Amino acid sequence: MNNRTWMSRSLAGTAVMMLGFTLAGCGGGGGDASGRPENELHLAVYGDASNKVEQAMVDTFNETSDVKIVLDTIPGADYQTKLQTIIDTDSAPDIFFNWGGGSIANFVEADLLMPLDDLIEEDPQLKEAFLPSVFETAVVDDKSYGIPMRGTQPVMLFNNSEVLQQAGIDAPPATWDELLEDVEKLKAAGVTPIALGGADQWPTQMWFQYVFDRVAGEGLFQAALDGDTEVWDSEESREALGKLRELIDAGAFGTNFDSVKFTDGGSPTLLSSGRAGFELMGSWAYATHLDANPEFAENVLGYSEFPAIEGGEGDPDNLAGNTNNFYSIHKDTRYPEEAAEFLKLMYSDEFVQEQIAIGNLPTTTNTEEFLGEASNPEYAKYQFDLVKEAPHFQLSWDQAYPPEATVTIHTAVAQFFSGQIDEDGFIKAMQSL
């Protein structure tokens, strides 16, 4: 019976063949443009309500172009994972959405992105049409890799004005001490002072971003990002952590914030139903409330800048949040000229108007002309002025660092808030990055 030898040989043979096949598939799978479809440009974007504008832009482009753009909307929660998994394979998109900063640093290092400087030289508008502080976010090693798309999303302190009134608070807190006083008043009024979607973790991180910026200025985080992890153990860092601990210990966030999410409506409903006084959130919170409870959004929802911290080094007008989103172009794209043509739409009047119509706030220099068309011009104007006047706009920590740092950062901020780790634990976690 030769069955056995035949079998073992063929099995071994197949296995070796397939192993080689799999490993060849791993790594450097992309390489050149040949594997990409002809006459198609794939555009990957973060899937959410903004997609209708992106689709409209794609339609505009496809009307006149022979190379058609295909819009791939990738589910939001999964976006960064998906992108990094496919970007070095033949399935990589030609143009893709990102947050600039750390979200593209790895791709630049792996030489996967096309520098846009030559394009900018041909059409200076690609740079000059945008607010400089925003455009800078997608500059890596002095080369530009991203063109702003969508809108800017600064983080602000939202409030329920009725709740504040009932608790005897006349105006949103301008300083940290006022915030602490307001917390006491709100507690006395029987509500959770500050709603926090701790289970999502990134809302917790927003508190760190602002307190560190206010106490130590933007330099500390930048130094840490540049590799000087000692700054986490500095006096300013410890002071910032002390401020946060003070706020947590004052009961500002209640006791069950780690079970509450922003993304399933938990924390915004706390605010809109009058069971909380404040929530620190990105500017999209307005759209969230408008969608769930228009009456509240239009009449009761208030907003203000993050309070100043007395004696801190940071400018009280500094902002934190998502500076904007960007489109970057994959180096291996078959059609770089067409891709560049598409990017030029990002400063067109049509694009700006469409973005404003759905509540986004683009960061082109001509945005101001169209602010009156926003559903809430006052809110749009307030935000735009904040961004325009801000001496520094701190990109969210989890976007500023490369994506592999996200889990560590999110875990550390959440554990610090829940008391699982102390100052030293937090410093150690951040130094491990």
Place this chain on the structure above:
Amino acid sequence: MKTRPNYAAGIGSFVWLLIVAIPLYVMISGTFQTREEFGDNGPLSFPSSFTLQNYADAITSGFGRYFLNTVVVTVGVVAIVLLLVPPLSYAIVRSRSRGASFVFRFFLLGLAIPAQAVIVPVFYLINAVGLYDNLLGIILPTAAFALPICTLILSGTMRDITGELYEAMAMDGASPARAFFRLVLPLSKGGISTIAVFSALQAWNGFLFPLILTQSESTRVVTLGLFNFQTQYGINIPGLLAAVTLSMVPVLLVYLFARRALVQGLMGAGGK
């Protein structure tokens, strides 16, 4: 057996009934309420109004497409399993070659390879053959990982076909193929329906392979649709509940029309 009613068991089963039924009640009643009402009243309250808007929202957000994709994946997986497992089990049970006994051990150990463990290379494999973001790219690995358990179940069934039956076939001078089609398959119907149900449920519930191996709207399956619905529209809890309820409907239809086959198929998993 005639015994007096068992009160303890009766009470216990009633408590469990509450545990099972209350969340289901919340789920169903929530789908008929507006967001404001659901938020104001709390999940356990009786609905005071009635709306079908949530279902409309869920359907317009793409669930029709997702259902179709899931059905394609499920049918594909079941087809592959039914094509591959019966001959394999037949060989395991009847073949005298050492290879067959080796293969049985191989699949027994295969039971211990979780899909997560190999997801990275599987991604590059699927990508290399150009099946990334393609339903076939979900079908193939899902079917492969359904093989071990299905093989164990079906081999168990086939083992019970007695030697006498084969000998009776021998009178006709039956070849292995003939014995397979005339004897083994007809007598293994129970086991075959069990593995069909089992692999169908695995495909229906599949999450990790679709999560990693697809990206676009056109290849999205129901489980991923629910996951994304939560992150994108999660704030609309009644809409989310409607989507969850809808995701149950196809299996519910199968359950209503083929209750016996489904239940017995699942029961069959326990008997080896």
Place this chain on the structure above:
Amino acid sequence: MTTLATRRQAAPGGSTTSRPARSGASSVGRPGFAWALPATIFFALFALVPLAAVAVLSFTSWSGLGDPEFVGFENWETLIADPVMLKSLWLSLLFIVLGVVTQTPLSILLGVWAAGNQRNRAILSAIYFIPLLLSSAAISVLWRALLDPNFGIPGQLSWLFGDGNLLGTQSGAIGVLIFVGMWQFTPFHTLIYQGAAKGIPTVLYQAAAIDGAGTMRQFFAITLPQLRNTAITSIILMVVGGLTTFETVLILTNGGPGTDTTITAFYMYQEAFQSFDFGVGSAIALVLVVVATLISLVVVKVSGYDKMNSSLEGL
């Protein structure tokens, strides 16, 4: 039903009884190994070959960009020193044990109870069955929505849940995951036991009744021993299922609070696809495979599966 049940009844121990008749060589041709080949190759392609690739990757550093870089045992050293890894193994074990000890007694009791003939039991069984119609993703999404401390069930039953910080504490989060697992899987295991209990010959009970054994005695003396093999199968499925639980953790707790519900299967995903360390992720994956293999080897030894295997060689 009856044929299925009696066949199953005969199967575990019974397969040996039918064996002697078969040992006389029959003249029907035996299927060659070729019959097993398509399935074997197919499975090897998607499981074994990737597993080999995972083994190779566990010695590399790779973020998915560029080529994997060989780093020797670095990933393994990282893992051994990683407190989260050790914790994840303990948590996985805890999940499996808690899952088995909560689901097994409940499923046996419900299954045996539902095997009775009364009509109300059939209706109740149909309701018990419903969670089976929902996918893990659907169930996790459903429970996530129901467990909001302020606007979910805990908010309405504050006398029971306090401030409702269920997912914010380790014991709470583990409790939720175990409970949701129970809610989801008990119907299935109940069904298995129900099928098996129906197959227990009534003569056994009649004989016991003549000897004057009460319901309790009968349950412990007849029903439980008769369900032994079913219990083994059911527990294997629970163990394998518990070890690979993924979407429930991803959707309900995301491994939190902190890393308090980061079981090994989830940690592997997190390292590979959130931290983009495919090297360490692959090493964790191998640990997962080794643990799963060890567990199934133990179970196979304890159960009848290996007997099945040895009787096969006697063919």
